[in-house]
Amino acid sequence: MFVSFYMEMYEAKKTTAHDAVASIADRSNLILGMGAAMPPALMEAVASRAKQGWFTNLNVYYMHASAAATESLLVPELMPVIKPHPLFMSSHDRQLAKQGYDVGEEWVHFVPCLFHQAGRLLTESISPDCFVVTVSPMDKSGHFSLGTNPDYGATVVRKAKRIIVEVNENMPRSFGECLLHISDVDMIVENSPPLMETIIGGGSVEDEKIGHFIAERIPDGATLQMGIGAVPNSVMSQLVSHKDLGLHSELFSPPMVDLIKRGVLNGRRKTLLPYKHVFTLALGDRDMFDFMDDNPSIVGYPVSYVNNPSVIRKNENMISVNAAIEVDFTGQVNSESIGGHQFSGTGGQLDFVRGAYASPGGKSFIALHSTAKKGTISRIVPHLTGGAVTDPRMDVQFVVTEYGVADMKGRSLQQRAKALIDIAHPDFREDLSREAHSMGMM
Ligand code: COA
Numbered sequence: 406m407f408v409s410f411y412m413e414m415y416e417a418k419k420t421t422a423h424d425a426v427a428s429i430a431d432r433s434n435l436i437l438g439m440g441a442a443m444p445p446a447l448m449e450a451v452a453s454r455a456k457q458g459w460f461t462n463l464n465v466y467y468m469h470a471s472a473a474a475t476e477s478l479l480v481p482e483l484m485p486v487i488k489p490h491p492l493f494m495s496s497h498d499r500q501l502a503k504q505g506y507d508v509g510e511e512w513v514h515f516v517p518c519l520f521h522q523a524g525r526l527l528t529e530s531i532s533p534d535c536f537v538v539t540v541s542p543m544d545k546s547g548h549f550s551l552g553t554n555p556d557y558g559a560t561v562v563r564k565a566k567r568i569i570v571e572v573n574e575n576m577p578r579s580f581g582e583c584l585l586h587i588s589d590v591d592m593i594v595e596n597s598p599p600l601m602e603t604i605i606g607g608g609s610v611e612d613e614k615i616g617h618f619i620a621e622r623i624p625d626g627a628t629l630q631m632g633i634g635a636v637p638n639s640v641m642s643q644l645v646s647h648k649d650l651g652l653h654s655e656l657f658s659p660p661m662v663d664l665i666k667r668g669v670l671n672g673r674r675k676t677l678l679p680y681k682h683v684f685t686l687a688l689g690d691r692d693m694f695d696f697m698d699d700n701p702s703i704v705g706y707p708v709s710y711v712n713n714p715s716v717i718r719k720n721e722n723m724i725s726v727n728a729a730i731e732v733d734f735t736g737q738v739n740s741e742s743i744g745g746h747q748f749s750g751t752g753g754q755l756d757f758v759r760g761a762y763a764s765p766g767g768k769s770f771i772a773l774h775s776t777a778k779k780g781t782i783s784r785i786v787p788h789l790t791g792g793a794v795t796d797p798r799m800d801v802q803f804v805v806t807e808y809g810v811a812d813m814k815g816r817s818l819q820q821r822a823k824a825l826i827d828i829a830h831p832d833f834r835e836d837l838s839r840e841a842h843s844m845g846m847m
Contacts, residue, residue: 418590418591432461434533440601444569444570460486464490466531470497489514520708524707525560570590575600579705615807631661633656651675653720655711655757659690676720714763717759717760723760723764724767730742733786734787735798736798737789737801738796739791769803776833783830787840808830826841
């Protein structure tokens, strides 16, 4: 009986993408769902209105632009009126920023942010005028699921002035705090293209070595957070003989599915939400989305919960693994900028570096190849060159390259410099040591 009641509501709110976005005002803030939850039809409709001259200045907030975003809304011709404000730069954003620089303009307005604060920032620091997001089909109780992307979306759907959803049959239905009731939705559009997929290629020899150094320091029963990329994937491929691991991770990714299927990731010894695989953002392939769909053991929560260091620390033996661009002699880490340009973002890195070290028995690992640009530059450097500090030196614990592991905790500046030079590429160690001497650090 209430099924037909909700279906009536559904039909009443259902409209075309074109009509749905007509309610988005000029000079307002539009928030997009993140990554796979970016709604292609709605973005295309906003782009079409922008081309028709309906906007003079529309601020667009998001993280991880998908190809659908960069093929519709985030295109050079719309930059006079569409103002992209990413909280994390994807390769698409970098390309757009560069196209802007090439014509002497700032097109991309990056907003620095700790990921666990993203929901608050998007609902308190700016006015959340409209939120557009891809959701799974409605269930019989009138709930849509945010599926792959609770992240900031789970906060914004509670506070944005206007909520427009794009219902996609390919969006998995996930559990946790991931639901949105039809009574809280203003307009519904249906569109079911394949979801954005993120495929990470096989790792290098260096990734394997780094993965080995980290995997051998992970005890049975630990709870894992793994970032995106070849190193975390390599670590996970080397955990197949571990026992009773748990997951409390910003990211849910395909190698985690493999460990769940093998019974290695079972959550049995977790001290927070045992037996549940906790995530806030999923990036992967269709097989992974199918595995997530209607799977009650995989639970998505807002990033304000998952990435909050005071929540992370409730998991004993919490292990955090993230990648970096460069580390200076004192242990400061830059994971987001290259040559003064914003390359990516802080994301949840510092959240987990802090949360893991605050966990009883916890450890945080920062992983990087010893060199970049085909071996021509060292990533262990006297001073950071990128322009941003992602992890302050007081927070950093283990730094790992293919040459070993350097522990920063409890070490003096001199000891840090020596430990880091010991894991730098051998071709650079002499020059780095000379530099450290001249800085009075050795
Ligand atoms: N100087 C100059 N260029 C550098 C460099 C340095 N010190 N370090 C890396 N680069 C270049 C590489 O050569 C590479 O260029 P290419 O694509 O032309 O080969 C590019 O930068 C990317 O480097 P790579 O190490 O392959 O990056 P990645 O894709 O593995 O990503 C981070 C690494 C650090 C950028 C990424 O993990 C990140 O953004 N982290 C911050 C957010 C985070 O950790 N979130 C955690 C939870 S998901």
